[in-house]
Amino acid sequence: MSTTAEIIRNGVDSQQLYGTLDAIKADPSIAKFQFRARNRWIDGAHNRTTIRDFYAANQEDTSRTADFVIEAGEPAILLGKDTGANPAEYLLHALAACLTTSLVYVAAARGVHLTEVESTLEGDMDVQGALGLSDDYRNGFEQIRVSFSVKGDATDEKLREIVARACQRSAVFDMVTNGVPVTVDVATD
């Protein structure tokens, strides 16, 4: 009897997924990654980030064939010209994207076929903090609310488990909820 194994699930190559996990188990040194971003101020609230190279599997990864170029800005009420989403909005995007990818990968690993994953995120901020007008308010969001709509060929309970697992394993969810040590160096010449 022959069976045809399903390889691509939710757009994720499950053979490659299991192969990656096995390769890391065999040699954990390949799990060390370094991601990078380069930013340049353009004018006012307009600045631009370029992303391409990164380190993975004990070497520089050169597989990307082009830079990602990302524009930031602020709306008029925050003294900008809408040259891009603002930094706090990009943080919401990073969180949404990471939870979604984590969720899709977890579903693929568990044999669940998703048909829809949508999310809306809201972050509440009193800008008296960031503008230096009051120490009663933090600079960033006081809280972030994420609302997922998830559909697929699994029970409600199973879909909720997948979302919970995604939250447990998402890199950006970890960073946004727990914080990361950041060092800042400055050169002026």
Added chain:
Amino acid sequence: MSTTAEIIRNGVDSQQLYGTLDAIKADPSIAKFQFRARNRWIDGAHNRTTIRDFYAANQEDTSRTADFVIEAGEPAILLGKDTGANPAEYLLHALAACLTTSLVYVAAARGVHLTEVESTLEGDMDVQGALGLSDDYRNGFEQIRVSFSVKGDATDEKLREIVARACQRSAVFDMVTNGVPVTVDVATD
């Protein structure tokens, strides 16, 4: 004797900047903002965020004339097709952009003309965490290093003070270093 006040500094309208600060001091209720992002899964590691509307100054802000559409992805080694920068890289972008805008605004407020602001960011991650292979590693970056190059018509000391003040007031620096409470709701039908 008449003097011509300089209004635009570093691309920031300093009259509007001081006007905004005065308006918030007069009525702090206008400082309450809510930013939003909507994300939709496309396929595999590819998902897309749409950003436009936000709440500010006691009303919905409708000044933006178009959506910002932001694509996320993963490189091949993380099972994606490079449909966009990955979520952790977007977090670095959010941090770079927020520090840079904060720095530019602080310099404008202090009468410093900047000629260059560049930054490179690095984040170290052992993906055994996010892949669920080991609890010895966190999911996100263990640390982030930011290196700024800042030039302008001020002393080295003053330029460094401006960077330090930007770190003290940046919304995303606060969130990334201190964390934010995040709630996640799920609907499955």
